[in-house]
Amino acid sequence: MGKSRRGVRFQHRPANIDAKNSSSESSDASEPPSPTKAAKSDTVAGAKANAAEYKKKKETFITRTIWTFVMIAGFFVAIFSGHLYIIAIVTAIQIVSFKEVIAIANVPSRAKNLRFTKSLNWYFLATTMYFLYGESVIYYFKHILLVDRVLLPFATHHRFICFMLYMMGFVFFVGSLQKGHYKFQFTQFAWTHMALYLIVVQAHFIMNNIFEGLIWFFLPVALVITNDIFAYVCGITFGRTQLIKLSPKKTVEGFVGAWVCTIVLGYGIGNILMQYKYFTCPVNDLGSNIITGLECTPNPAFSPEAYQLPSWTHIDRTFNIAPMQFHILILATFASLIAPFGGFFASGLKRTFKVKDFGESIPGHGGITDRMDCQFLMGLFAYMYYHSFIAVQKSSVGDVMEMAITGLTVVEQIEVIKGLGKYLYNQGELSERVLNILNAELLARR
Amino acid sequence: MGKSRRGVRFQHRPANIDAKNSSSESSDASEPPSPTKAAKSDTVAGAKANAAEYKKKKETFITRTIWTFVMIAGFFVAIFSGHLYIIAIVTAIQIVSFKEVIAIANVPSRAKNLRFTKSLNWYFLATTMYFLYGESVIYYFKHILLVDRVLLPFATHHRFICFMLYMMGFVFFVGSLQKGHYKFQFTQFAWTHMALYLIVVQAHFIMNNIFEGLIWFFLPVALVITNDIFAYVCGITFGRTQLIKLSPKKTVEGFVGAWVCTIVLGYGIGNILMQYKYFTCPVNDLGSNIITGLECTPNPAFSPEAYQLPSWTHIDRTFNIAPMQFHILILATFASLIAPFGGFFASGLKRTFKVKDFGESIPGHGGITDRMDCQFLMGLFAYMYYHSFIAVQKSSVGDVMEMAITGLTVVEQIEVIKGLGKYLYNQGELSERVLNILNAELLARR
Known part of the structure; x- marks a missing residue:
């Protein structure tokens, strides 16, 4: 600028x-x-x-x-x-x-x-x-x-x-x-x-x-x-x-x-900006400024992850790097x-x-x-x-609900409930008993 | 052409x-x-x-x-x-x-x-x-x-x-x-x-x-x-x-x-085309032709609805008109x-x-x-x-599932199951018993 x-x-x-x-x-x-x-x-x-x-x-x-x-x-x-x-x-x-x-x-x-x-x-x-x-x-x-x-x-x-x-x-x-x-x-x-x-x-x-x-x-x-x-x-x-x-x-x-x-x-500037939610959060409130700030769950790109050097380097150290730190290099390269x-x-x-x-x-x-x-x-x-x-x-629970309610028939909505139940069971998040009840009850609905 | x-x-x-x-x-x-x-x-x-x-x-x-x-x-x-x-x-x-x-x-x-x-x-x-x-x-x-x-x-x-x-x-x-x-x-x-x-x-x-x-x-x-x-x-x-x-x-x-x-x-041509699913259905199979045809639930625009003339005309007759027949007039007007x-x-x-x-x-x-x-x-x-x-x-069952699986956390996915269950109960499509089982079981998951 x-x-x-x-x-x-x-x-x-x-x-x-x-x-x-x-x-x-x-x-x-x-x-x-x-x-x-x-x-x-x-x-x-x-x-x-x-x-x-x-x-x-x-x-x-x-x-x-x-x-x-x-x-x-x-x-x-x-x-x-x-x-x-x-x-x-x-x-x-x-x-x-x-x-x-x-x-x-x-x-x-x-x-x-x-x-x-x-x-x-x-x-x-x-x-x-x-x-x-x-x-x-x-x-x-x-x-x-x-x-x-x-x-x-x-x-x-x-x-x-x-x-x-x-x-x-x-x-x-x-x-x-x-x-x-x-x-x-x-x-x-x-x-x-x-x-x-x-x-x-x-x-x-x-x-x-x-x-x-x-x-x-x-x-x-x-x-x-x-x-x-x-x-x-x-x-x-x-x-x-x-x-x-x-x-x-x-x-x-x-x-x-x-x-x-x-x-x-750019690496320096990016690392500073990353510290502030005012910069990293999407705008969910147009009235916000530097004093009111912004709140959100930050994008995972800003959270450090553990990286290790390849084994042939014989350096056994773990680096905590946020993906954003790689992204900055690419953005800087395009800018240059x-x-x-x-x-x-x-x-x-x-x-x-x-x-x-x-x-x-x-x-x-x-x-x-x-x-x-x-x-x-x-x-x-x-x-x-x-x-x-x-x-x-x-996507929010509201988005998914809106899509299911406005775009699907009742039979399809029940399909979604069954499908999600099956998915959660496969992920180990639901017991088999609950899944069976879901299937049995929904099959015999009303 | x-x-x-x-x-x-x-x-x-x-x-x-x-x-x-x-x-x-x-x-x-x-x-x-x-x-x-x-x-x-x-x-x-x-x-x-x-x-x-x-x-x-x-x-x-x-x-x-x-x-x-x-x-x-x-x-x-x-x-x-x-x-x-x-x-x-x-x-x-x-x-x-x-x-x-x-x-x-x-x-x-x-x-x-x-x-x-x-x-x-x-x-x-x-x-x-x-x-x-x-x-x-x-x-x-x-x-x-x-x-x-x-x-x-x-x-x-x-x-x-x-x-x-x-x-x-x-x-x-x-x-x-x-x-x-x-x-x-x-x-x-x-x-x-x-x-x-x-x-x-x-x-x-x-x-x-x-x-x-x-x-x-x-x-x-x-x-x-x-x-x-x-x-x-x-x-x-x-x-x-x-x-x-x-x-x-x-x-x-x-x-x-x-x-x-x-x-x-245009009104004539449109009315003829409307009769054939080969013309009205979206392409769900790229291998189809006039002989194999196409199958689908037609867009409601092609289904006749009952229209009545305003009361001041004193003509008490019901006309069955597909919305598409109005749309043809607009398309023809733009073309002209x-x-x-x-x-x-x-x-x-x-x-x-x-x-x-x-x-x-x-x-x-x-x-x-x-x-x-x-x-x-x-x-x-x-x-x-x-x-x-x-x-x-x-939207298809697949779309909704994709959105729920890729975009939501496990807790939110369970919210969707509960929410849809509640909605179906309100619509009279699920019995209260099923709803209660859903809520109780999901609350106590694993």
Whole structure:
């Protein structure tokens, strides 16, 4: 959240080489005369220009640093204030980010002032958000929604309602197609969908991470920030070999060094977060904050298990390791090796549209999208990983009863009682006598 | 499936006016000299040209008609041969359609021969198809997969595996970005995703419709074809007022007339299909065909219920109407009023890329996509409508047992037995004696 320094990342170079480099990147035109040469030919003017440039750089650096701290402070205040505040912040970020991404595709055709294009973009955003928030709310607050008479139809027909809302937008779009503007309108349509898919859908998974427990939100965010910082530090210190053609300033040494550092630091951060139920518990109460805390039976991933080294090591020692400590390594590795490609992708997009930043939402930093590109990808990965390897199948007695009562016939319900009895008997949890009574009595019911 | 006549739909006009019209649509350039005038100035050459044109038109019409019948015959053979054949056909259609849609975006940049772009498109298609087919198979054949030791991890980690497969493609794409080709590569990337979303995702819902019962596949397809034909017939007969700027040949009269006809004919087709369990039953056996048939307890939507007219009509008669007969009207209305916008959307796309058809897969008809544009949208609607209003909550004894065994503790499992016993007692299905024995024995277990 706001600590990466994309502009000067990985490798330190003198300012004028930087400038030359970025100008040759941003366009395919022939190289402009090198500023180094120009400075030599007129020393006095050069010194003045350098001083002015230095002053400007310093100002930018100060603004940037101040805003970095403002963002970090805001982030921590939100984390401690409770889940609703974090959700509000993620929502705000996704809306601004959507706006920024929509805007850059709009640049080349700004002249063509089609009346409804902009409204339609926002309509699709609203529909998508309604759909995704609805999905989350239905999933996590089913027990509240299913009881409420007014909300019930919205819950049971949620997908259909959203589909029809989307269809209205679609029909309107097709109806508003105007001869001579097809290319612009279809590009806008495709681009809106791309932005929805890249930003809003991914942000949805981040929301769900928040609901599953703050650690699944905080740890991925922290890992990406850590990786960003250490890619910069390691790049300056050891950077030599270029990593990717797209971004000449990124080096293999920065990439690998940051990986090692992210694992070490991420391991530390993860171990601290694991100690607090406020971070590990899923959100069962939206009013909770750092003071009220949260209560739950923690996920088994957070409970230490006994591990022993293989026998050939001849070290007979038992280690108590929580599975989460292995999971942190994998999350840190993704944050270091794959998530940066989200950033490279964004860089490529910016080059394509010939813009330096996605916007000017954060003073000194550029647009919000510039700071978030890797976060979205990381959040999606955390979601997938959590649900595939960590989440325990949650079901309550109420869920099972609801399923049996609403979905089965009486005969089938009796089958369930018999089947569960048989299962418990096999597990040694019920005596044979009870099983026999169950079977006999249920066979002869009424 | 293949009876619409996009080229000459809705309104009959003399060939030369048609030609003039379409040339002014396909480009924004000034109008060419009218062929009518040219024909007048040189009558002999004009007559010859007309004869040649007529001959060519006739040939096209014959080819088209033959292939229409070939397709209809193939469609019915597949329907009667069984579900696997239909799924194979839908799969083939979606792959060819994907190929066609990818190809039209490739036209303007065909010169730039980037080595991996094409492979990457197919990789994304394969990944998406693996994901979506997997989802369907897991949903409908869970009871088989969960037992198999080899398939189990593929089922439980399906989404994570697909996410990682996708990420590999994504990283490869970013790594293969080449300076000077950004615009082309990003356009390809966006376009591939658009095609996946428009074709493959929608075809996935059509597959699921097949699994839910052949009627949910056959009826929507038949409604769209009926609507296409009657839009043409009504357009010729009454067509006067232009419907939409995008397609000058479509008229309000054709649109409304086709709506009425689709409702009437759709009602007939639906009522016939409803009589056969082969169409109404979900697929519980993939080896079934029209001869072996299918067996199930039909969805209540197919069972007639007694309806009475409101009292103010003073008609005291009871009507036996199956809810499905109302549902048909809604499906027919969507097929008539909304699904055609899928076709208009495709027309717009074709105009944007200045192509007449998406391809030449079907002789006389153009590309497969040209025939399928409305079908995809209709299939998605049928899926949404079915799952929101018609599907009954399906759960089996196995589902409930799985949920109780994997998700509950022993104490909770015993709670379920007690709770279900109590519920059955309240429903009058268990005697008090059995309930008491249950409670006493379970309390004192082992």
